[in-house]
Amino acid sequence: MRNQMRERQVALELARQRELFYWLGAFYFTSVIGALSSYRYKRNSSILTPLVPLTFIFAYQADLAYGNKLHRILIEAEHIMQFEPHLLQLPLDVPTPASIDLKRIQNDENKRSHSHPPAF
Template sequence: MGSFVSKAMNENFEKMQAAQETMLQRQIQMQNYMRERQMAMQLARAREMFYWLSSFYGICSVGMLAGFMKTKKPAAIAPFIPLTFLVAYQYDLCFGSKMYRIREEAEKILENEKTSLYLPGDGLPTVKTLDNLRSIDYRSSNK
């Protein structure tokens, strides 16, 4: 009788473990999916900003060149240089290889500079800390 009960408990434990593993895999997939969506939104936002910046750059360039032709003073085209860098940076971010270079740099940081990523204070929060914070927030929102 005892072996039958222990065998059933073992099977239940294995089923629970398999269910937890499946749940963890789903959570990992969901987090990765949400991360990809956030990155896509950031890239779309950067591209939208590029369109506005490049339009501004084009209009200003025409105005600066017209001012230079009229006055023959180099000060009229002085903003051309920083604006060029700004638009080139945004283009590289949106359509160039900047995202790949950022990812490579992030991988180097994860491998070689792990201490730069430590959380301030006591590190990772505990369940007790989170419960305390949750109870504080709950009390303050009911006032």
């Protein structure tokens, strides 16, 4: 059941990335056409400069939506889980039932001692 939910979440995220890719693609190609037509009339190469970062963003999104980027991310995540588990540990380790109860008691005591705010 959990695996099916995870698969649905991954599929939903992939569909979201593909939809974003369509919008980014439309923006990118509109920008390319505008920059090239502006360059054609003005002959100023600095007009084409914004296309460099846009090309990288477009290529990244294409790789994520239709390439094997998601597969490479999963492989890297497995590598981290297998060989670098210290990066996944919670700060101060996992809470124990005893530490949770102790914190709850401390919070109750703090509420009792500060239950009446000072009158002004």
